[in-house]
Amino acid sequence: MFKYALKLNIRQLSRHKALMGIQVAGLVVGFTTLLLAAYYLSYETGFDKFHKEGDRLYRLLLVEEGDGAVVTSPNLYPALETVLEEEYPQLESVAKVMYSPGGGGILTSFTNDERQVLRDDINAISLAPDFFDIFSLPIRQGDISRLSEPFTAMISSTLAQEIYGHTDVVGKEFTDDDGHSYQIVGVFDPWEKQSHFSFELIKSYESIGARHGVDFHQNSWSWARMKFYIKLAAGVKEEKVSEALKTALSKFNPITSVGDSQYIQIQNVKDIYLYSDFNNNGWLQKANSRLLAVAVVAVIILIVSWVNAINISVALALEKIRAQGIQKTLGLSSTQLFLQRAIGHLFIHTIAVLMALTCFQLLKPWLNELAQIPSSFRFDFSTLSLLLLLWIMGLLMITLSSSMLVSRVSIGNALKDKLSQQVTSAGLVSKGLGTFQLIISLSFLLAVSVVWKQTRHLELTDRGIATDNILVVKGPRAFDYESFSERPDIIKAEWMNIPGVLKVASSYAIPGSHISTYGIRPVGQPEHSNLPIAEHQVDHNFLSLYGHGLLAGRFFSNDYPADDHGVVLTASATRLLFPELPFETVLGRKITSPEEEYQRTIIGIVADYHQLGPGEPYLPTAFVLDSESRGFYSIAYQTQDLSILEASIKSRFNELFKGNVYHSFYLSDYYDQLFARETQAIELLGLLTVVALILSVSGICSVLLLSLQHRLKELSIRKVLGASRTQLYAVVSKTHFWQLVLAVLLIVPVTYWYLSQWLNQYAVRIDISWLDILRPIVFTACLLLLAIYFTISKTLSANPSEVLNKE
Template sequence: MFKNYIKTAYRNLKKNKAFTIINVLGLALGLCVCLLIVLYVVDEFGYDKYNTKLDRVYRVNDNIKFGGMNKQFAQSPAPLAAAFTANFPEIEATARFRQWGSYKVRKGDQNVHENHVIFADSTLFDVFTLPMLFGDPKTALREPHSVVITESIARKYFNQEDVVGKALLLNDSINYKVTGVIKDIPKQSHFHFDFFLAMSDLQESKDDSWLNNNFNTYLLLKPGTNLKTLENKFEPLIRKGAGGQLQGAIRMDYDAFVRAGNFYKLNLVALKDIHLHSNVVGELDGNSSIQYVYIFLAIAAFILIVACINFMNLSTARSANRAREVGVRKVLGSLRKYLVAQFLSESIIVTFFAAVIALSGAWLLLPYFNEISGKVITITQDTLLWLLPLSLLSVIVIGCIAGSYPAFFLSAFKPVDVLKGKLSSGFKAGFLRSFLVVFQFGTSIFLIIGTMIIYNQLKFIQNKDLGFDRNHVVTIKNTDDLPNANVLKDELMTITGVKNASLSGFTPTGGWRNSTTYFTNEMRDTKNALSTQSWVVDENYIPTMNMHIIEGRNFEKGRLADSSSLIINEAAVKQLGFKDPVGQDLFVIVDSKGENQKRMHIIGVVKDFNFNSLRDNVTPVVLSMGYSTGQLSVLVNSNDMAGLINKLKQRWHSFAPNAAFEYSFMDDEFDATYRTEQRMGQLFISFTTMAIVIACLGLFGLAAYAAEQRTKEIGIRKVLGANVSTIVGMLSKDFIKLVIIAIVIAAPLAWLSMQQWLKGFAYRDNIKWWVIAVAGFGAIIIAFLTISIQSIKAALANPVKSLKNE
């Protein structure tokens, strides 16, 4: 019986080749997009799952409100880990990370800058699953000047992996003994480091300061620990640890600190949730967002539904062609359930061939998909173990879903009506079919509008005045390698094409960030305290960045008083409440115990500039004059950029012959902040194109069958004098009406959804009316062109051929 279903289905599909090709291609495109999205989603949910204790590992986050600042940090105080271990038996182990920038590592006679370097506790391997190839994980990081490296680094510096006992020279000063080699950390991890330095080398790790949050602290909880109960115990510990230090720093105890409207809270974030659910200050790597996962899953569902709708529409539109077959089968005694099984078999066969094409297409498109999504997804043997069964299950499920309505619709025909010819207008029965066409094009229009709004927002961001010049600034890295970086700066300023240069580790597009609290009086009144970023810059910083002083003056070289001077931005002025800020004094604590403070004098106000993402409003920042290395920002004006870069490189090597010359353009660093949105925009364009193609395939098929059903009507109209344009209009108007209905429904939904997305940006472009108009008009044009291909063909046919049988 089943063999007969397959044979009959194959003959029917082969007989109607055009229908079969359209259905297979439509489903294949839909399944291909869904498969790529499934691979993306599986990759996103796979982060940190290499840890065998995943469900028991948590990170400590700090949530602090003070001095006008209310922020959450992925970092916590140095003594917190030891205090947790001593006070809470629910905690099995703790481990801390402390980032300290890049390090120079000697390789032959060259120094190589390594950015993936971090200090780690010796308990690191108790918390995280980092398989050690060589060495003992229990003792690897206990000794001072010890380092654990990855297998790639071992091969890079020693050309072999078993390098335990060998030494690495870091920063030209310290020999670190390699005590362990671990496997390379998987791509799906929320941190990626190649060098783990012993925490005992870091004096800061032994400090008892509860007010400095610089350590990423992780906990391994014992099985069965109640998370909420444990978190409720944190407040007394904070009160005990930070209370006395608050008294010294701001001259108020913990209770007074809370009564003033401030707070200092700790909360735990599950390791498995960090990648998709955490985006706070101090993350160890760039995380993703669960919102994008949901968006892509919704797109996958919509595109698959659109593809299934194609199958339903085309199958039911062919009802007149299959009606006599159904009638004859029923007269000969075939039961309805067998007819349903027959049509479902056809649907499953179509879906199977579509799935084969989709798998092949996904495999071919995967490199392109990886490029625009920023992923490194590969189809491995492990992937196939779940992908092939899932694909087989999808074939059955989608085949049954897509073929269910046509199967029950066609099998319900009454033999008497069929044989009397009452179903000759099979295409015209169609509220459900009309609804499905509206849904198809509504989805496509929704995606078109969303894509255009995302594109406009990214263009708005790229063209926005940020308050500084990012387009003409070259950033030279690693200037802290140089013993005389200021001399290099002066040398570079003599090069033709260099307008200015500034030496500072603080730049608007990234780099080091430092937070400091300033007070408006010596009594450290917290009501007017300003907790803000504090950047150390030189006298050339503001002109190099093309920032604008709107009150007061800039720093001056050689002016000793400027070592105690400040320049603040407009946001800081607003928060401090100063009407005339120039000449005002601020006080800052200069020791860890809070016993000493320094008076600082405001000499200028700089116009607000964006140094965070444009998702956020400009926050206060304070500039002080001093010596800060790390980066050399060079303002350039040259038509021969390659030649100028070469000159900068030559000067660099004259000062540091053994150090690599590394540079970037500030506009590229700015664009990197929005790389996620740019990738999402590219993916939206790709998915939208797929959705439109699938919808057009379905519309093309429907138009073909509509023309086929009205062949004789078209012939009669032509004999009576109708021209081509009249016939094309007649065949097109019903479809165009459905597209217009789709626009009316989809446009408001798209507008509301994208308004919600734009709320994530403090600086955003308004949705233009023409975006909706262009999307709607574009959808009408696309639909009309698709329909016209068949309509014109039908209108140009010789009427004699369609009427000779009458």
């Protein structure tokens, strides 16, 4: 049976190469797209799902509200740990950590058997042994209890191998740039799967207090720098803990950054990676909408490939129906005929899947690079099971669609080719599926048009500051601070002597990086009126180097020694603090932080700019003067030979700051990297959209071709009776025109609504015009008319008499 059915389908494949080619190609594209999308989504949604008892592991969030503003942050007060441990029996374990991601600037010195190794790119975390009551980490050597002692550390096996060439490193020491030495007391294996935070070095939490000689790391209610993780007691519900923790801060009254209301929320560790975009809510978060779009597009592409396969299988089933009528008279049962068809579709699907798997393997390195997925990542069992289920669904759907049509034909009608009812049914099915493909084409074209226009709009939006021709150098960590404080501008003066350098400025942050936010208010107002304003520490040259637009007052100047206690506000910060006052009258007023330790006089107001890119809201910012700031050096230049310029800059840096690692980058590249994930998603969605459009157009053409074959006799009669090609063209186009109208009415309102919601994520956004809606409709109509024209031209080239005689 299997062998016979296989032979029949191979013969049919050879007779209908074009149609079968479209069917196989469509299924290959659909399966390949599904595999790529599932691979991408499996990685993006798989963060922190490997932790034991992950459903009981949570991170705490601090939420501050006031005057319509809401600020959510994962940073909390160190003193909270004691409160949680003593007053909340619902919590089985509590641990606080301080996380320092690589690139944070901490310079660490290791000494191996051959040389000194300097590193400032290590992900480090400070924690106490109670961390291991929540998270499991494979320990190769050592004793985790030693992490209760100051200046002890554990190192990952990969970092140990990289620095020392082996992992037998317990007892060795390394030194941080603050001069303190740490003893390595253990070696751990890093997590093999993706997590929202990864680390290569563990430092004991007590080192924080020992380093500064204070105990604020344990009892402070103002230093909100710690991240808290909790493990719920067995059987405790998340909702009850969340409600109970809302009052945890009430009797301690920590100083707030916003208004006078703050409380704690909890967030499951499995949600942290995707749900930490606190400026957006729910499924419209940028990360979620990106993944949702990829998933929807991939499923639609698969469905479109199924639609093509169903259309072709129905047409071929009608062609074979007389032969199957003969088989019935010879004793074949309906079950055997169904199995015959199923074997044929299984054959086609198997070929398509094997080809799709090959395509997936070829494209996977490209996707790994695009989405920054480690090459070691593999599908999990649940994802593979889902893919297998979808494959079976497609196979059954395509097989049943043709079987349902054939099963309604009696043996007599099949032998006499009386199939008018079945042809009509097939035509209705084809029309419905053709309308569906038009809907897909329209929605995809509209989405691509709007997404591209929004992306282009963000690229062309003026950031409000200069970002071109600026080289950024990370500041030194290890140096003679006393000598530096006497002459903080020495490196700037050296660089200014290099031909091509126009200006040099220093700061603790740069455009594109995050700036710490503090509670700030006008002097004389109560603490509950604090407003969240970013404090940007800069030198005298920073504002002029970046071309900030001055609206009132002046920039910092060496001619005014009192500027050490001055502040320059952005327009949005000024409106927050003094909503009713003109900018000129704000000059000379004073602002203060919650503790009132620092009062600063407003000396200038600058225009708002996009610190984090045009897609983000303006960040209310207070620029304060710090002539010794050295986090980053910004160098404005004008030269043709960048290699010589950077070599000179690096040479002077290494001469003045020996024992440091030199890092530099161009600010325009840094800005681009900030939005790499958004760019990656847009590129991926763009590729999937092109694929979907190709499939939709090929599907429409195949449906049209099959429809014309069934109407060939009618069209030939019209031609004999004198109908011109234009009239025949109109007859055939009329049905597809109404399909297009129906598709427009069904999909345009839905797509318009969804895209409007998507655009609301951006601070700077386009408006969807009627032209944006009309353009995809006109394009689809033109594409459809061209397909009809070329298909009709080929079909009607046949001699009408030959067609009528054959019929």
